Amino acid sequence: MTAMASKGSRSGGRxxxxxxxxxxxxxxxxxxxxxxxxxxxxxxxxxxxxxARSLAAAVDQIKAQGAPDAVILDLxxxxxxxxxxxxxxxxxxxxxxxTMISAxxxxxMISAAMAAGAQxxxxxxxxxxxxxxxxRRMWDGEFVTPEGYEPDQADADDExxxxxxxxxxxxxxxxxxxxxxxxxxKANKEISYELSIAEATVKTHxxxxxxxxxxxxxxxxxxxxxxxxxFEAG
Amino acid sequence: MTAMASKGSRSGGRxxxxxxxxxxxxxxxxxxxxxxxxxxxxxxxxxxxxxARSLAAAVDQIKAQGAPDAVILDLxxxxxxxxxxxxxxxxxxxxxxxTMISAxxxxxMISAAMAAGAQxxxxxxxxxxxxxxxxRRMWDGEFVTPEGYEPDQADADDExxxxxxxxxxxxxxxxxxxxxxxxxxKANKEISYELSIAEATVKTHxxxxxxxxxxxxxxxxxxxxxxxxxFEAG
DNA sequence: ATTCATACAACTTCGGTTGTATTGGCGGCA
DNA sequence: TGCCGCCAATACAACCGAAGTTGTATGAAT
Numbered sequence: 001m002t003a004m005a006s007k008g009s010r011s012g013g014r015x016x017x018x019x020x021x022x023x024x025x026x027x028x029x030x031x032x033x034x035x036x037x038x039x040x041x042x043x044x045x046x047x048x049x050x051x052a053r054s055l056a057a058a059v060d061q062i063k064a065q066g067a068p069d070a071v072i073l074d075l076x077x078x079x080x081x082x083x084x085x086x087x088x089x090x091x092x093x094x095x096x097x098x099t100m101i102s103a104x105x106x107x108x109m110i111s112a113a114m115a116a117g118a119q120x121x122x123x124x125x126x127x128x129x130x131x132x133x134x135x136r137r138m139w140d141g142e143f144v145t146p147e148g149y150e151p152d153q154a155d156a157d158d159e160x161x162x163x164x165x166x167x168x169x170x171x172x173x174x175x176x177x178x179x180x181x182x183x184x185x186k187a188n189k190e191i192s193y194e195l196s197i198a199e200a201t202v203k204t205h206x207x208x209x210x211x212x213x214x215x216x217x218x219x220x221x222x223x224x225x226x227x228x229x230x231f232e233a234g
Numbered sequence: 235m236t237a238m239a240s241k242g243s244r245s246g247g248r249x250x251x252x253x254x255x256x257x258x259x260x261x262x263x264x265x266x267x268x269x270x271x272x273x274x275x276x277x278x279x280x281x282x283x284x285x286a287r288s289l290a291a292a293v294d295q296i297k298a299q300g301a302p303d304a305v306i307l308d309l310x311x312x313x314x315x316x317x318x319x320x321x322x323x324x325x326x327x328x329x330x331x332x333t334m335i336s337a338x339x340x341x342x343m344i345s346a347a348m349a350a351g352a353q354x355x356x357x358x359x360x361x362x363x364x365x366x367x368x369x370r371r372m373w374d375g376e377f378v379t380p381e382g383y384e385p386d387q388a389d390a391d392d393e394x395x396x397x398x399x400x401x402x403x404x405x406x407x408x409x410x411x412x413x414x415x416x417x418x419x420k421a422n423k424e425i426s427y428e429l430s431i432a433e434a435t436v437k438t439h440x441x442x443x444x445x446x447x448x449x450x451x452x453x454x455x456x457x458x459x460x461x462x463x464x465f466e467a468g
Numbered sequence: 469a470t471t472c473a474t475a476c477a478a479c480t481t482c483g484g485t486t487g488t489a490t491t492g493g494c495g496g497c498a
Numbered sequence: 499t500g501c502c503g504c505c506a507a508t509a510c511a512a513c514c515g516a517a518g519t520t521g522t523a524t525g526a527a528t
Contacts, residue, residue: 172473185454188517200476203518208473210518217482218517219456220419226460406507422483433482434510441484442507451516452483475524482517490509498501 017044017139020069024050026058026085027074027101032124036072036101043132055080055088059173067093070139073118075102075109082109082232083116083165088176090117090169097138110149112229115161117169120144165228167213175212178205182218183225254303254373258284260292260319261308261335266358270306270335277366289314289322293407301327304373307352309336309343316343316466317350321403322410324351331372344383346463349395351403354378399462401447409446412439416452417459 023040027033037049050068052058055077062068071093073085080088086098097119102109110121120138122131123146134144171179174195181191188206192199206218215221225231257274261267271283284302286292289311296302305327307319314322320332331353336343344355354372356365357380368378405413408429415425422440426433440452449455459465 174474182453183457185449185451185457187451197474198476199516200478201474204475204520205473207518207520215419216518217419217421219416219453222453222456223417223419408508431508432510434512435508437484438486438509439507441486444484450484470528472527473525476522478520480517480519483514484516485514486512488510491507493506494504496502496504498499 017136020044020139021046022050022068023070023072024052024058024061024068025072026052026055026077026089027072028053028078029074032074039128039131040135043128054078055085058089059092062089062092067096069096070135071096071098072135073098073100075100075104075113076232082229083112083168084176084180084230086113086116086118087165087169087171087230088173091171099135099138105146105149107149109229110145111158112161114143114145115158116165116228117162121146121149161228164213164224168225168228168230170212171209175205175209178202179209179221179225180231182206183222183231250374254278255280256284256302257304257306258286258292258295258302259306260286260289260311260323261306262287262312263308266308273362273365274369277362288312289319292323293326296323296326301330303330304369305330305332306369307332307334309334309338309347310466316463317346317399317402318410318414318464320347320350320352321399321405321464322407324403333369333372339380339383341383343463344379345392346395348377348379349392350399350462351396355380355383395462398447398458402459402462402464404446405443409439409443412436413443413455413459414465416440417456417465 033051100113100118100121103124138144188199188202192202267285334347334352334355337358356368372378422433422436426436
């Protein structure tokens with residue numbers, strides 16, 4: 001599968017693929033990590049590529065070793081399915097291109113990922129040349145989506161979703177955990193138990209969450225999270 | 235597009251397409267209604283076909299004129315998107331084969347419809363012969379789904395969804411309205427206003443709903459409704 | 469020094485339960 | 499046919515527990 005692109009680049013971001021020297025791959029599948037990093041080393045002449053097995057590991061590593069020049073992120077991580085991964089990393093890396101990689105070619109998921117701030121979305125089964133080409137274009141500032149994907153009837157709808165994703169990106173780690181549990185239908189007391197904090201604290205976080213995403217009832221919070229596919233099944 | 239089928243028929247239902255003489259088409263698009271009823275008249279030698287423009291109209295007509303031998307139901311009605319239509323009609327017509335017809339070939343939507351109790355699911359763009367063939371097979375008791383659709387990793391998962399759909403089918407009309415509003419994130423007070431009843435009454439219904447679908451918190455009710463795609467966007 | 473994430477308690481509002489009343493449809497039975 | 503009793507659906511109020519708000523405090527990061 002090849003890829004098509006629409007133009008446009010992130011605000012203050014980098015502008016050239018040549019400047020990309022430090023890449024972080026986040027994927028829990030070791031084989032995929034190896035294959036990807038090998039391809040990248042060869043095709044872009046890099047000596048080393050960083051990898052992380054989970055979203056939490058990625059976050060920690062970025063704190064410890066600094067921001068990479070680009071990220072390649074698996075859609076289905078053990079600790080983050082759906083758009084949560086993008087949103088979380090965007091928080092730490094406002095200007096770094098994040099590429100989603102997944103076997104799931106569902107159009108709704110793709111547009112959710114793009115709205116969440118991904119620089120592009122590519123298939124796991126993409127051939128080596130197409131992969132390299134897609135990545136290079138992304139690092140040059142293009143938004144790259146799989147061929148055959150049309151940004152739906154984007155317009156105001158997609159605009160709103162991107163805005164919403166930006167709001168979710170302002171959630172702190174603890175708030176994200178709490179929101180995830182809310183989206184599983186749990187009560188405040190259950191959440192407080194799972195996180196080992198007081199119910200009062202849970203409530204404080206929830207108030208903060210709802211203020212950030214402009215929700216008034218927790219059911220609305222659930223609907224908003226689902227509308228950007230923040231958390232997928234589970 | 236042609237169609238493939240899996241065997242199996244509804245419990246006490248009819249067993250032969252020859253006995254299908256009275257068909258109800260529920261679709262708000264006049265052209266589609268005409269085209270369908272014409273095809274049916276010709277292909278099955280029927281003199282008349284009943285039609286309804288909305289779910290509410292269909293329900294009323296069945297009350298007034300009795301149960302049809304088969305129903306063909308559009309997925310996107312003005313007053314019912316998603317699985318709600320099936321579930322509502324199933325309540326009135328426990329043994330009548332209901333065929334979903336839609337332009338949306340999303341696998342998740344198909345399995346949601348089948349789990350909700352549809353006899354089959356066909357594309358709006360299906361050719362005349364394939365359409366007739368699919369309908370005949372459905373009326374002979376087969377479950378007919380579009381070619382290329384595999385019932386996912388059905389098993390226990392689909393079993394549970396079908397059970398859940400059966401539970402939703404026990405909701406009264408008023409309860410269904412209330413659940414829909416809940417799934418839009420509305421508060422009890424807002425719901426009471428929209429339906430012109432007391433908030434206390436809304437609460438009673440909600441308790442009944444949650445007991446029927448085995449939910450304890452309203453967020454869980456929302457998640458369950460979404461898991462069977464009871465209401466689609468809107 | 470200031471800002472932010474986290475934490476908790478006191479208070480208010482909302483959601484959910486229970487008990488009860490009224491209505492309309494339906495089957496039996498005279 | 500008409501009457502009766504029954505059940506399902508709808509309706510409401512009073513109570514209690516859960517959700518959400520506000521004020522405040524502490525340690526960590528910048």
